[in-house]
Amino acid sequence: MRIGVITFPGSLDDRDAQRAVRLAGAEPVALWHGSHDLEGVDALILPGGFSYGDYLRCGAIASLSPIMSEVTDAANKGMPVLGICNGFQMLTEAHLLEGGLIRNDHGTFICRDQKLRVESSSTDWTTGFEQGQEITIPLKNGEGGFIASEETLDRLEGEGRVVFRYVDVNPNGSLRDIAGITNARGNVVGLMPHPEHAVEPGFGPDTAAAMRSGVDGLGFFTSVVRRALVEA
Amino acid sequence: MPTIVVDVMPKAELLDPQGKAVAGALARTGHTGFTGVRIGKRFELTVDGPVDDELRAGVKQIAEEILSNSVIEDVVGIHYVESNVELAEESLESAAEHADEGYVAPAGETH
Numbered sequence: 001m002r003i004g005v006i007t008f009p010g011s012l013d014d015r016d017a018q019r020a021v022r023l024a025g026a027e028p029v030a031l032w033h034g035s036h037d038l039e040g041v042d043a044l045i046l047p048g049g050f051s052y053g054d055y056l057r058c059g060a061i062a063s064l065s066p067i068m069s070e071v072t073d074a075a076n077k078g079m080p081v082l083g084i085c086n087g088f089q090m091l092t093e094a095h096l097l098e099g100g101l102i103r104n105d106h107g108t109f110i111c112r113d114q115k116l117r118v119e120s121s122s123t124d125w126t127t128g129f130e131q132g133q134e135i136t137i138p139l140k141n142g143e144g145g146f147i148a149s150e151e152t153l154d155r156l157e158g159e160g161r162v163v164f165r166y167v168d169v170n171p172n173g174s175l176r177d178i179a180g181i182t183n184a185r186g187n188v189v190g191l192m193p194h195p196e197h198a199v200e201p202g203f204g205p206d207t208a209a210a211m212r213s214g215v216d217g218l219g220f221f222t223s224v225v226r227r228a229l230v231e232a
Numbered sequence: 233m234p235t236i237v238v239d240v241m242p243k244a245e246l247l248d249p250q251g252k253a254v255a256g257a258l259a260r261t262g263h264t265g266f267t268g269v270r271i272g273k274r275f276e277l278t279v280d281g282p283v284d285d286e287l288r289a290g291v292k293q294i295a296e297e298i299l300s301n302s303v304i305e306d307v308v309g310i311h312y313v314e315s316n317v318e319l320a321e322e323s324l325e326s327a328a329e330h331a332d333e334g335y336v337a338p339a340g341e342t343h
Contacts (some may be wrong), residue, residue, distance in 0.1 A: 057301055064298070093301065100303035102242070107249040147246060147304060173247065 001026040001228040003221075004041035006071070008033040008062040012049035013084065013196055020196040021045070024221030026228075033065040043080040043124075043224050044071060046087025048140075048194060058101060058143045059089030068094055080124035080224050081188045085141055088180070088190030097181055097190045098156065099148035104141070105173025113205035113214070114139035114193050115167040116179050120160050123186040128223035135216035136205045137198040139171055144192040146174035146181075156181055164191050195220040234283050236291050239309040240300045241272035272308070275299050283312055 003021045005028055007014045018028035029041050038044070051062035062068075068090075075081045075096050083091040091097040104110060115136050118129040129135070148156070153176055156162050164180035172192070180191025195217030198204035204214035242248045248270045255269040275295075279287065295307045 056299075057304075060298075060301065092303070098303075100301055102246065102304055103249040105247055105249055107253050145247075149303075 001043070001225050002029050002039075002041045003027070003043045003045060003224070004029045004031040004038055005045045005047055006031045006033060006067060007047070008049070008051040008065060008086075008090075010049050010051040010053060010062075011047050011086070013194065014047040014049070016194075016196045017045045017047045017084065020199040020217065020221050023199050024218060024225050026221070026225050031067065033062065033067050036066050036070055038067070038070050038074060042228055044074065044082070046071075046081070046083040046090050047196070048085030048087060051086055051090070054143070057089075057093065059086055059091075059093045062086070063090045063093035072096060075183070075188050078185060078187050080227070082125050082220065082224075083188075083190035084194055084196065085144070085192055088192055089143070091188060091190045096188050097183060098152050099146055099178075099181065101143055101192070102145045102147055103143045104145055104171070109140070109142040110144075110171050111138070111140040112169075112171065113137070114169070114171060114179075116164045116193060117167050118163070119165055120163045120182065120186075122160070123163055123182045123189050124227055125189045125220045125223050126163060127227060128219040134167055135219070136207070136214055137193045137195050137217045138205060139193040141172065141192050144172040144174065146172075146178045146192070148175065153178075159184065163189055164193070233278050233280065235313045236277040236279065236283070237309070237311050237313060238275040238277065238291070238295045238299055238307065239272060240275070240295075240305050241270060241308045242305055244270075244306075246304060272305075273299075283314075288312075 003026050005014050005017045021028040029039055055061060072094060089101050092100050113136050115134055118126055118133045121127060121129045121131045161182050162178050163182050166177045166179050170177050179193055182189045198214050198217035201213045204212055206212060207214045251270040258266055291310060295310055300307050
């Protein structure tokens with residue numbers, strides 16, 4: 001399976017995402033924002049970072065990139081697309097996901113290992129998790145407050161499209177503790193925390209067993225790989 | 233050269249952490265009496281040609297679709313300044329206002 005990771009001007013975690021893809025057993029394909037070619041990949045990742053220095057709004061200018069027209073077409077045809085942090089902000093700006101992200105309610109950047117609850121294990125990126133499973137992956141953002149109208153929030157909850165919720169601590173003022181959501185079809189997922197930083201022992205969050213041994217993020221990438229094998 | 237000014241504000245019902253931080257700084261520096269501060273954005277777009285209906289329609293569209301995100305913000309104003317002279321006058325007036333801030337007016341003096 002080939003998974004494209006798109007680099008935008010100001011992306012930071014593109015290479016971490018590529019590494020996560022490799023560790024999950026797939027082939028990462030580096031894609032460039034200025035191209036119109038998805039190079040035949042089977043899934044897409046929009047990585048974290050500060051594209052265009054967060055000018056205008058986080059992810060707003062990147063969401064107007066040439067490659068985003070192909071991303072939108074592919075997403076609407078059912079290709080798995082994962083937006084992490086700045087990538088999540090791009091997906092909302094591109095109207096592939098609902099709601100928006102605003103500055104953290106406490107006004108400061110936050111970086112911590114964050115506990116999440118998997119609220120939906122039926123998206124393309126979460127089938128490897130148990131429903132209700134708690135996982136810990138790094139979170140690092142200044143503008144991660146998820147907001148949407150009450151009506152949209154009710155619809156997202158009613159349709160089972162809240163995929164992750166913050167547990168113990170709401171780190172940024174996100175409404176209803178929402179950390180990540182999906183589209184109606186379940187192929188497009190966006191979240192603020194970073195699964196690609198918790199994929200290899202020695203480099204992940206601390207666990208009860210050992211320091212930096214947390215690899216809870218790997219499930220995102222193995223889920224989409226397993227899905228491709230099942231369909232093949 | 234005509235200039236188009238687009239003003240965008242965070243939605244009134246949403247928390248504006250930037251405004252809240254500024255309000256806190258005002259209170260700490262003894263500038264009391266302000267019940268709130270909200271921070272928005274002002275865009276100045278310049279064009280060479282005349283401002284016609286087609287241009288106005290285009291501006292409205294980009295203001296709503298690109299310059300703002302309707303989930304989190306509102307376009308609160310679009311206005312047109314016909315020439316640099318007008319814009320310069322506007323800046324001068326605002327500069328004059330700022331200059332006055334350093335001047336303690338005697339009681340009873342008004343501006």
